[in-house]
Amino acid sequence: MIVDLMERLARIVPPDWRLPAEINLLGFYLTPIFVVIILGILLAGVSVWLIDIARLTRFIWHPPLFLFSLAVIYSITLSLLFMPV
Helix, strand or coil, X not given: CHHHHHHHHHHHXXXXXXXXXXXXXXXXXXXXXXXXXXXXXXXXXXXXXXHHHCCCHHHCCCHHHHXXXXXXXXXXXXXXXXXXX
C-alpha cells in the first residue's frame, strides 16, 4: 500500500523537481531531509499565522501542539513528494 502511494507520488512530481542527494550551502553539505523539515516548519508557521488572523485558534485546544503536528504533516508530505527515492 505504501509502495503504491510512493509510486503514484513519483508520477505526479517531475524528476527534475526532486532534491539532489546532497545540498551544498556555503560549503556545508546538508541532507535533503534537513531542508524538508525547515520548509515544513515554515509552512506550518505560516498556516498557524493565517489561522490566527482568521481567529480560528479559539477552537484549537493546544496551539503549540497544533503547530508541531502541522510541521510534521507538512514535512512528511514534502519528503514524499520531493525527496530522492
